[in-house]
Amino acid sequence: MTTPQPIFEFIRAPQLTVWSQAALIQxxxxxxxxxxxxxxxxxxxxExxxxxxxxxKASVETIVLDHLAHADIEAGIERKCGTILNSHVPDVMGMFKEWFNMDLHVQDIEARVSKYFVDFGRLVKEKGFIGVLGNNEGGQAPDRQKMKLRCRIMVENLSPTVLQVDVK
Known part of the structure; x- marks a missing residue:
């Protein structure tokens, strides 16, 4: 009687080869x-x-590591991911109009709203807007101005527009 062989997945640690904002976020x-x-x-x-x-430290390429202090790697990643590229504040409203829309194909209203909030948080992290819009994690007290901007962006991107008027 034969038994099937177990299948093992080799889990490889990600490598950091470049010290850029996009590479650090990835x-x-x-x-x-x-x-x-x-x-x-x-x-x-x-195990x-x-x-x-x-x-x-072992995940960072040695050439990059030569230019960084080990203790600053994780703090540097957090700092760089949370700032805007080259300290330039882009047209945040225009960017969110392009990238952020409510998915009207989802029939369940609660699921649609939940997905809307999750997508917003994901976009804030992926595009590096944490410095401008803040982060809703960690139990920290949110900055009032950042929360106002977050709410304004979310309300202005609501679909259908009738819902936008009701929320305002």
Missing amino acids: FKRDRAQYEKKIEARCAVTN NKANVLVSI
Whole structure:
């Protein structure tokens, strides 16, 4: 009697090869996914997560690492991801009109609204608008001006326009 062979997935740690905002945002996203996969693997195999995870230092290419202090890597990633590229404040309203729309194909209203908020948070992180619009995570007290701007963007991008008028 033969038994099927187990299938193992090789989980590779993401590599940081360039110190740019786009590369850092991608690295941060990939690193979070990598850590979740390792955590799930360790839950099944009873391995120690600290022994299995590749350190952030080992994930950075040596040429890039030569120019950075080890202690500043994670803080630098957070700082750079949370600022606007080259300290230039773009037309945030115009960008969100282009990228952010309510999905009217979702029939369930609660699911549609939930997806709307999730999509907004994802866009803020992906486009590096955390410095301008703030972040709703971590239990910190939100900046009043940033919250006003967040709400204004979300209301102006509501569909259909009748809903926009009702919310205002």
